[in-house]
Amino acid sequence: MTLTAKSPAIVAALLAALLIGGLDLTPASAQNAPAKGIPVEVVKVVPKDLTDQLEAVGTLRSNESVVLRPEIAGRVTRILFNEGQPVAAGAPLIDLDASTYEAELAVARSDLKLAQADAERARTLFNQRAGTARAQDEAMARLSSTQAAVALAEAQLAKTHIVAPFAGILGLRQVSVGDVVQPGETLVNLEAIDPLKLDFSVPEMMLSRLGVGQPVTLAVDALPGRSFTGQVYAINPLVDERGRSVALRATVPNPDGVLKPGLFARVKLTTEIRGGAIIVPEQAIVPRNGALFVFKVTGDSVSMVEVTLGERLVGEVEVLSGIAAGDTIVTAGQQRLRDKARILIVGPDGTPVASES
Known part of the structure; x- marks a missing residue:
């Protein structure tokens, strides 16, 4: 068709009619797309066992320890052991004339x-x-x-026949064949080291939390990267007045003999294990207006829920009230949120993921 001189006027009239009529030229797919929410990362609350622990320092000791000494005077005629040798109870060790x-x-x-x-x-x-x-x-x-x-x-x-009073490992002897020894003179030490004893103390204010049978874990500087376990079997009934502390003794299995009496130990005493505790990432907690909140996910929106906190852990915190196991909460992106805000759940790489609510 050939446009006449009136064509520009006709085009202008058509455009005006479209604008006045409010004709929507947006594609149908764009019209049906929902409005995007604020991108956030979330986590589902799973109940965990929460372990209450006390930290202390202690010393490892032989389960049994004795310095063998003669009861009579005499000349050493035979030495029947090697230093550092394990021996059985009753094994002959030294003969005197x-x-x-x-x-x-x-x-x-x-x-x-x-x-x-x-x-x-x-x-x-x-x-x-x-x-x-x-x-x-x-x-x-x-x-x-x-x-x-x-x-x-x-x-x-x-x-005149000196024997091992119990099974253990002999130390370094202090006499030689031909020595004349007197009653009470040191001959050699004998140590039973499996299991070992662990002695440590905790403040007296913790007395109500202590009990026989509580588990301990320990680490020693001499063996970096390794940890060992034991169990409390005795609590001193007498409180130390000077240090205001209570002494405890635990038994620590030592089947391979790597732990030695006298080693310094860093001790963690488990006083209680609470099952079903609500533990959430620390970054999920939002302080606002003097209170603490988390954003709980419901569908494609969030509600701002006030919470009460309990024990603080490394990177985590216990929640005593406000949320329950199975709830989904926001752990990243909550700085932009408000109550009832719409959200878009994304992964750490920013890619949208399915809702966990």
């Missing part, structure tokens, strides 16, 4: 035989009315005395 004690025992046994014969003779004479009661009593007394002498000599002789 027994010749003097063997001789004393032989004399005592000889005296005993003579006393037994004298006692028997005195008894026979008394029964035949040829001896007196006094003579019989004196003979019986000598018999009892010589029997005691034999027992003493046997005990003295036994003390």
